[in-house]
Amino acid sequence: MDEIATSTLLIILGLLLLLSAYFSGSETGMMSINRYRLRHLAQQNHAGAKRVQYLLDRPDRLIGLILIGNNLVNIAASAIATVLCIRWFGDAGIAIATFGLTILVLIFSEVTPKTIAALHPERVAFPSSFILKPLLTIAYPVVVGVNFITNGFMRIIGVNPNNTLGHAALSSEELRTVVNEAQSMIPSSHQDMLLSILDLEKVTVEDVMIPRSEISGIDVQNDFKSIIKQLSQAQYTRLLLYRGEIDDAIGFLHARDIMQIVTKTNSDTDKAELIRAAREIYYIPEGTPLNVQLLKFQHNKERIGLVVDEYGDIQGLVTLEDILEEIVGDFTTSITPAPSDLVKPQDDGSLLVEGNANLRDLNKELNWELPTDGPKTVSGLIIELFGDIPQQPMCMRIEGYALEIIESSESMVKQVRFLPFESRHLEQQNLFD
Structure with a gap:
């Protein structure tokens, strides 16, 4: 050196x-x-x-x-x-x-x-x-x-x-972060759909189903002329056929079958033919995540099903379109009331909300944070927290949202007034005024 x-x-x-x-x-x-x-x-x-x-x-x-x-x-x-x-x-x-x-x-x-x-x-x-x-x-x-x-x-x-030595696949939360950080490369509409797909595993059929009380169906025990009139005025492509009560359901009538039935004269058809035309019911257990149910619809070639609880009682109805709307948004052809139809802004800044308004839909449309891990509607949430069906007039606060009971019946809260937007910034607590 x-x-x-x-x-x-x-x-x-x-x-x-x-x-x-x-x-x-x-x-x-x-x-x-x-x-x-x-x-x-x-x-x-x-x-x-x-x-x-x-x-x-x-x-x-x-x-x-x-x-x-x-x-x-x-x-x-x-x-x-x-x-x-x-x-x-x-x-x-x-x-x-x-x-x-x-x-x-x-x-x-x-x-x-x-x-x-x-x-x-x-x-x-x-x-x-x-x-x-x-x-x-x-x-x-x-x-x-x-x-x-x-x-x-x-x-x-x-x-x-x-x-x-290997690299684990991204979790759903990590994928969500990737999508959120790719705003400049992904159109906002596509980004919303991707995030909605990731949310499917967190949403169950109960969150999107049509409640039992709102299921449109045909009671075969009614007068036959009345049944034909209902069929001719049907707004859905599938109608539930039942006997007396929803729990005694027979099957679903498809639009094609309905058209064939209503075009016949009374002498050519009867209730028996109506029952024979009904298609087998597809049942869905309550609590099924939407991502699982979407795959089940695809595997079983089904588009509609009835949601049942552990006792077999019918709780509601879910369609393939309901799940797809969670991904792409509401279809323009839907006749189900949108959240905006159930919310009426007032001059003083408050909002009049129908009791049957879905909590998840309200949170999404109004950017609220009402709890959704229990009841699915505004009425159900109020009744659960109050422990009874409150009578008007009554004021309360739920998770920092101040509200007033405007109208109620013996079975549900029909209309609620949410106080102006500033009430969202109140300290979150479950207190009754």
Whole structure:
């Protein structure tokens, strides 16, 4: 070493610092690259992406290769810097080399290249793979040996290295974050649909079903002329046929069957033919998540079903369109009242809300935060919290929302006035005035 010229040692030191910067930047670039974009580019036969994906299939070997190279050049640079500083400063050169090289390595071989690689991982990772892939082949025995020792040590301390080799799929909450952060690349309408799809697992059929009291059907015990009149004026493509009460359901009548029936004369048809035309009922257990029910509709080739509780009592009706509306929004052809039809703004800033208004729909349309983990309607929520059917006039506060009972009956709260928007900022509590 003493025979090598100082200028030569300086050139070698500079090259070693560059190599150290290369290994540091490559490590950060490889580890920071977007794995899902990388997979997409690899599927598009992007050469650089395919090389990087090959290297990342075994990240332990890639990291081992980079660290071996980085430590070799750093140790070599330390030795050369020490020789140079001893030549220049004598025995004090050892301390000067230690502190001086530390600063040089931090600035030029660590912080700067790693920051650049973190900001532009693809620009660093793709070119680096040209060198790292063949270098891994050359140094394969050394890398495997080092990994064998380190993996064995990790097992001794209770860490399974195999758990760190792959990358877990994104959870629904992580996907939600990705969609929210992709606002500039995804139209807002598409973004809303994607988020709605992710929400399907949190929403059950009870949240979107038509309540039992609002199910439109035909009672076969009615006068036959009255039945024919109901069929001719039907607004739905499917009608429930029942005997006396909804719980004694017979089946669904399809629009095609209804058309054939109403076009016949009374002498050509009777109630028996009406019952024979009814199609078998598809039952849905309450509490079924919408994502599960959507797949069941598809698997069973069904579009409509009755929601039943654990005792078999009918609670409501759910259609395929109800689930699709959770994803794409309300259809313009829907004749079900929209939340806006059940909410009437007043001049003083308050809102008159019908008691049968759905809580989830109100929260979505008005950006409210009424509790939805229990009752599904405004009336049900008030009755549950009050413990009885309140009589007007009465005021109360629910989760910070001040409201006044305007109209109620013996069985439900019919109309409620929510006080002006500022009441939302009151301290959230379940207190009755």
